[in-house]
Amino acid sequence: SQTIHQWPATLVQPVGSPLSLECTVEGTSNPNLYWYRQAAGRGLQLLFYSVGIGQISSEVPQNLSASRPQDRQFILSSKKLLLSDSGFYLCAWSWGANGELFFGEGSRLTVL
Amino acid sequence: RKEVEQDPGPFNVPEGATVAFNCTYSNSASQSFFWYRQDCRKEPKLLMSVYSSGNEDGRFTAQLNRASQYISLLIRDSKLSDSATYLCVADSGGGADGLTFGKGTHLIIQP
Numbered sequence: 001s002q003t004i005h006q007w008p009a010t011l012v013q014p015v016g017s018p019l020s021l022e023c024t025v026e027g028t029s030n031p032n033l034y035w036y037r038q039a040a041g042r043g044l045q046l047l048f049y050s051v052g053i054g055q056i057s058s059e060v061p062q063n064l065s066a067s068r069p070q071d072r073q074f075i076l077s078s079k080k081l082l083l084s085d086s087g088f089y090l091c092a093w094s095w096g097a098n099g100e101l102f103f104g105e106g107s108r109l110t111v112l
Numbered sequence: 113r114k115e116v117e118q119d120p121g122p123f124n125v126p127e128g129a130t131v132a133f134n135c136t137y138s139n140s141a142s143q144s145f146f147w148y149r150q151d152c153r154k155e156p157k158l159l160m161s162v163y164s165s166g167n168e169d170g171r172f173t174a175q176l177n178r179a180s181q182y183i184s185l186l187i188r189d190s191k192l193s194d195s196a197t198y199l200c201v202a203d204s205g206g207g208a209d210g211l212t213f214g215k216g217t218h219l220i221i222q223p
Contacts, residue, residue, distance in 0.1 A: 049208035103155035
């Protein structure tokens, strides 16, 4: 069966510090991978998605970046965090491009 | 602009009752729809997929009305464990950026 894990689960970071969130998928090959952010009172916002190694599409301009160094690994990074980066970050995978997404446990980031 | 609108609630419903809530979408090109369940401070989990007029899975029924551009979710014989936020998603096709999430409807089942 397929599983998805992301870490760390909780982060408290000062403004201007770097960020690295990691996500791995097991039990499937060449999945579509996604990073979403869920801010308080808002719907899920797609940040990045990837259909293959090294292929990253960005949905919104921001100070975040994503990388896919391996088929089942997706990393979300920032060089300098802003207060507005606080939120619940969710990694997800899917078979192909459809709305049936399988989410990781989420990473709750608080920027102070 | 693609939008998916949901009543945020909360819907307070006694255990055993039937509850229904709607989700409206603005993009008429939306082809398929999904309901996700999200528990407090947890990740969303897929509840149902709707590719045609509707879908039924046990106590849960989803119905699609393309003419009026809304999807409904009906929960029969509600359980305490049904308490959660229910997210509606519309998919207009074309990949990941074709998905639009609603902000969710908060449901509380009371004993």
